[in-house]
Amino acid sequence: xxxxxxxxxxxxxxxxxxxxxxxxxxxxxxxxxxxxxxxxxxxxxxxxxxxxxxxxxxxxxxxxxxxxxxxxxxxxxxxxxxxxxxxxxxxxxxxxxxxxxxxxxxxxxxxxxxxxxxxxxxxxxxxxxxxxxxxxxxxxxxxxxxxxxxxxxxxxxxxxxxxxxxxxxxxxxxxxxxxxxxxxxxxxxxxxxxxxxxxxxxxxxxxxxxxxxxxxxxxxxxxxxxxxxxxxxxxxxxxxxxxxxxxxxxxxxxxxxxxxxxxxxxxxxxxxxxxxxxxxxxxxxxxxxxxxxxxxxxxxxxxxxxxxxxxxxxxxxxxxxxxxxxxxxxxxxxxxxxxxxxxxxxxxxxxxxxxxxxxxxxxxxxxxxxxxxxxxxxxxxxxxxxxxxxxxxxxxxxxxxxxxxxxxxxxxxxxxxxx
Ligand SMILES: NC(=O)c1ccc[n+]([C@@H]2O[C@H](COP(=O)([O-])OP(=O)(O)OC[C@H]3O[C@@H](n4cnc5c(N)ncnc54)[C@H](O)[C@@H]3O)[C@@H](O)[C@H]2O)c1
Numbered sequence: 001x002x003x004x005x006x007x008x009x010x011x012x013x014x015x016x017x018x019x020x021x022x023x024x025x026x027x028x029x030x031x032x033x034x035x036x037x038x039x040x041x042x043x044x045x046x047x048x049x050x051x052x053x054x055x056x057x058x059x060x061x062x063x064x065x066x067x068x069x070x071x072x073x074x075x076x077x078x079x080x081x082x083x084x085x086x087x088x089x090x091x092x093x094x095x096x097x098x099x100x101x102x103x104x105x106x107x108x109x110x111x112x113x114x115x116x117x118x119x120x121x122x123x124x125x126x127x128x129x130x131x132x133x134x135x136x137x138x139x140x141x142x143x144x145x146x147x148x149x150x151x152x153x154x155x156x157x158x159x160x161x162x163x164x165x166x167x168x169x170x171x172x173x174x175x176x177x178x179x180x181x182x183x184x185x186x187x188x189x190x191x192x193x194x195x196x197x198x199x200x201x202x203x204x205x206x207x208x209x210x211x212x213x214x215x216x217x218x219x220x221x222x223x224x225x226x227x228x229x230x231x232x233x234x235x236x237x238x239x240x241x242x243x244x245x246x247x248x249x250x251x252x253x254x255x256x257x258x259x260x261x262x263x264x265x266x267x268x269x270x271x272x273x274x275x276x277x278x279x280x281x282x283x284x285x286x287x288x289x290x291x292x293x294x295x296x297x298x299x300x301x302x303x304x305x306x307x308x309x310x311x312x313x314x315x316x317x318x319x320x321x322x323x324x325x326x327x328x329x330x331x332x333x334x335x336x337x338x339x340x341x342x343x344x345x346x347x348x349x350x351x352x353x354x355x356x357x358x359x360x361x362x363x364x365x366x367x368x369x370x371x372x373x374x375x376x377x378x379x380x381x382x383x384x385x386x387x388x389x390x391x392x393x394x395x396x397x398x399x400x401x402x403x404x405x406x407x408x409x410x411x412x413x414x415x416x417x418x419x
Contacts (some may be wrong), residue, residue, distance in 0.1 A: 001003055001172045001355040001356065001358070001359045001361075002355065002358060002359065003041075003044060003045060003046055003047040003104065003355075004045070004046060004047065004106055004107050004130075004351060004354050004355055004358065005046070005048035005049075005050075005102055005103070005107070006037050006040075006046050006048070006049050006050070006106065006107045006108075006109060006351070007050040007051075007052060007098055007099060007106065007107070007108050007109070007124075007129075008033055008034060008037065008049070008050065008051045008052070008109050008111070009052050009095050009100050009108060009109065009110045009111070009112055009120050009194040010033075010052075010110060010111035010125075011051055011052075011053035011058060011059075011062055011099070012053075012111065012112075012113040013028060013031070013200060014032055014033055014111045014134065015031055015032075015033040015034055015051070015111045015118050016031040016033075016034050016051075016062050016065060016066060017029045017030045017031030017032075017065070017069060017210055018031070018058070018061065018062045018065040018066075019200050020199075020200070021061060022065075023065060024200060025068060026078070028327070029069060030069035030070055030073070030329055030394060031066075031069075031070075031099065032076040032327060032343050032344075032347075033111055033228075033347065034049075034051065034066060034070070034081070035108055035336070035342065036069050036343075036344050036347045037049050037109075037347070038070065038077050038078060038081075039074075039077070039336050039338075039339070039344070040163060040347070041353055042076075042077065042349060043241045043339075045314060045348070045351055045352070046351060047176075047403075048082070048083065049080070049081050049082070049096060050080050050081065050082040050083070050101070050102070050236050051082070051083050051085040051398065052083070052085075052094050052095050052098035052099075052344060053083075053084075053085075053094070054085075054090060054091065054092050054094065055090045055271035055328045056083070056085040056087045056088060056089040056090065056091075056094075057082075057087065057088065057090070058084050059083045059087050060087060062083075062304070063079070063080075064340050064348075067079065073329075073331055073336075074331055074334070074335055075331075075334040075335060077336065082101075083286075084097060084098035085097070085391040090389055094125060095120050096123055096136070097125055098142070099124050099127050099129065099273065100127070100237040101353065102127065102389060103127075103128070104127065104128025104129065105128065105129070105130070105233040105354075105357075105358045106129050106130070107130045107131070107132065107350075108120070108121070108124035108129045108130070108131045108132070109131075109132045109161075109347070110124075110131065110133045110134060110317070111134045111161075112113070112208040113203065113204040113208055113209065114136055114138075114204070114208060114213050114214075115139060115204070115208035115209060116382060117133050117134070117137060117138050117139075118138045118139075118140075118143045118146075118147065119149055121133050121137075121138075121158065122146070122147065122150060123154055125147065125150045125151055125152065125154055125158060125365045126154070128154055128156060128413075129156065130156045130157040130158070130350075130354040130357065131151075131157075131158045131159075132155065132158075132159055132160075132161050132330040132350045133158070133159075133160055133161065133348070134160070134161045135160050135161065135162050135217040135218065135221060135381075136160075136209075136213045136214075136217045136381070136382065136385050137375065137382060137383070138161045138382060138387070139209065139213060139382075139386060140265050140382070140386050141379065141382050141383045141386050141412070141413060142408060143382075144375070144378075144382040145379070147375050147399050148375045148376050148379070150275050151364070151376075153238075155238075155364060156364060157350075157353055157354055157357055157364040157367060157372070157374070158364075158374065158375040159350055159353075159367070159373050159374045159375065160221065160373040160374075160375070160378050160381075161346055161347070161350070162218065162221040162222075162225075162340075162373045163326070163342050163343050163344075163345075164218050164219075164221070164222055165221070165225055165307070165347035166342035166345050166346050166349070167325060167326070167342050167370070167383065168304065168307065168325065168342075169303050169325075170222055170303065170324075171277075172393060173226070173294065173301045174222070174225060174226040175214070176271065176299075176301060177226050177227075177294060177296060177301065178226065179286065180298060180299070181294075181296030181297070181298050181299040181300075181301070181349060182296040182297030182298035183230070183231070183264040183266065183267070183269060183271065183296060183297045184227055184230060184231040184262050184264055184297075185271050185272075185295045185296055185297055186271060186272050186273070186294075186295045187271075187273045187274070187293060187294040187295065188273070188275075188276070188289070188292065188293050189219030189222075189274070189275045189276070189292035189293075190276050190277075190278075190289060190290070190291055190292070191215040191216070191218060191219060191276075191277045191288065191289065191290045192215070192277065192278040192279070192280075192281035192288060192290075193278075193279045193281060193287065193288050194279075194281050194282065194283050194284070194287065195254075195279060195280050195281065195282070196283075196287065197252060197279050198244070198245055198248055198280075199248075199278055200212075201279075202250065205245065205250050205252045205279075206245060206251045206252025206253075206254050207251075210252055210389065210392075211251060211252070211253060211254070211255065211256055211277045211278060211279045212238070212253075212256035212258060212275075212277055212385060212388050212389070213385050213389070214277065215277035215278075215279075215288075216258055216276075216277045216299045216379065216385065216388070217385060217415065218290070219275050219290075219292055220258075220260075220275055220381045220384050220385065221373060221378065221381050222292075223260075223262075223273060224378065224380045224381045224384075225370060225373065226294075227262065228309070228370060228377070228408070229408070230264065230265060231262040231263060231265060231266065231271055232262065232263055232265065232380060232401075232408055233260050233261070233262050233263075233273075233380050233383065233401050233410075234261050234262065234400065234401055234404065235249055235260070235261040235398050235399065235400050235401065235416060236257070236258055236259070236260050236261075236384055236387035236398065236399050236401065237259045237389050237393055237396060237397075237398040237399075238256060238257065238258050238259075238387075238388040238389070238391035238396065239256075239257050239259075239347050239392075239396060240254075240255065240256050240257070241253060241254050241255040241256075241278075241280075241394055242254055242255035243280075245279070245280065247272070247411050249334065253282035253392070254278060254279065255276060255277065255278035255279075255280060256276070256277055256278075256392065257274060257370075258274070258275045258276075258384065258385075258388040258391075259272065259273075259274050260272070260273045260274075260275065260384055265406065270388060285311070285319055285320050285321045286306040286307070286320065286323075287304065289306050290305040290306050291303060291304040291305055291306060304324065305323070306323070308322075308323050308324075308325060310322050310323075318406065324338075324341065325341060325342060326341055326342060326343045327341050327343040327344070328340070328341045329410060337392065349371075350372065352356070353367055353371075353372055376409075379409050379410055380401070380408070380409075380410055383401045383410040383413055386396055386399070386413060387399035387401060387413045388414075390413060394415065397415050397416070398415075398416040399414070399416060400411050400413070400414050400416045401413055402414060
């Protein structure tokens, strides 16, 4: 199969690990996307690599950072990367010029602030590119529907980057649930980040997105994937907590809880899920707490994704619970050896799928079976997140998610009418 050319859109924490002029103070100081793409090029799956941001003045610092955190750590890693806009330029529309230098069948990987995903993705789709967008793919159901339509018209693969689907514990939980835990009864999910992340994300926190879009999106996607064909979300009620962010001058919630009513498809009985996310957590043994409890009518499962039974303690960094299943940054004999990590596999699966579509051996719709989080199979997640934001803005008003008949694809979100 032919290699693909890849344009990375966004130059921040997830792409390069470079935030505010230095390595991100998180578990991703070397970034994930660029490192993965350079390694995929080394392994002959990717050819040309480009990176596009807004402020070209950041690129000299980004190149130095990537040399220090990738080039110097993993011997022989080629960091060649075309960058947009030019080093002295600032241009929020640089993605239009950058994508114009790529061709149909190439790949766009979008890790930019949530409110920019739609325009950038649509631009790439219209150019015939396959697109992988970080979660949340978009913030509104209406925009999600437009992307799905555009992807179908252009015959390209568009998917959300939701790597928890590839976490062996989460994937096994899904298979156990679908294999015999009956109908959905109840689940709670919690995910947090330490409050210094509010500084990392100050450009958009509370202005164009919130912590629910940022973190609840993970467990909501896992639910949609796990419960596909079993249950569908029909009502969302949201509550928030405040104080920490507002104390830093940011007009946003510290924690958001979405209570989601699910309806089992076979007998119309009800299930309830409670998704809480926070960016006001204290520094801890992990960067991000992440866990859930799931109960079906015939069994239950607990997963603590943050604690994998491995702790590390050093003079420099103190005590930590680590998760090399997500990203294995430690080199083996001087080479990157994290190819089995689900942070990497998430991108590699998408690149492989695009190469299969380009070669004609598969169609984009072949991946609607749950093997990728395609734009056609993830609309419930967007509806839940948007309904949550609508509920918060309407003082806790429950929001109904509507469908055509027994369908699974939401058609609209409406304020719930009390009889
Ligand atoms: N940081 C993480 O751990 C993580 C993990 C998974 C997903 N995400 C998602 O990634 C997205 C943000 O990425 P990040 O965490 O790297 O954030 P970040 O704030 O560190 O970086 C955002 C980047 O987007 C760029 N950008 C903004 N507007 C743009 C435009 N019009 N064209 C091109 N680039 C533009 C900025 O220049 C910056 O490089 C969010 O949607 C978030 O939900 C982040």
